[in-house]
Amino acid sequence: MHTFFLYSAVILTAIIAIPAYRVIKGPTVFDRLIGTNAIATKTIALICLIGYLFGRIDMFIDITLAYAILGFIGSLTIAKYFTAVEVRYDD
Template sequence: MDTIFLYSAVFISLLMLVSLYRTAAGPTTLDRLMGANAMGTKTMVLILFLGTAFGRLDMFVDIALAYAMLNFISVLAASRYFLKRGLADKL
């Protein structure tokens, strides 16, 4: 059962590279923010896999939820800031 979580974690890590590319080379600022948000979501899933591997899922769920809320609020705040300032379409 642990090998399934290991392979899943490796696969999620490889998918994070795609999000990292979108974050680094996105054509607009909002594309970069969406790439960062996707990386944060995948990081939350990796935290949950880590909790399952250590057998302490109850503790890691709290950490993952706090991280997800922080990620969501920060991306919303950044996107609102860039839209209000008119910097959303610039590189």
């Protein structure tokens, strides 16, 4: 079972390269935002797998929760910044 999780972690690391391409070559900012969210989600799963492999899943779950909260707040902040409506006052 240990080797299964090790291979899963290696495959998940390779899968992270797909949204990384979208982050680098994305035609719009929103494509890049979705790519970073996909990378963050896969990274959270990867950290949990690494925690299981090291035998300290309890510590790594705390790390993934903090990482998930920071990713969520960052995504909301970026989305709010790019969807803000500019208000113009004509005198």
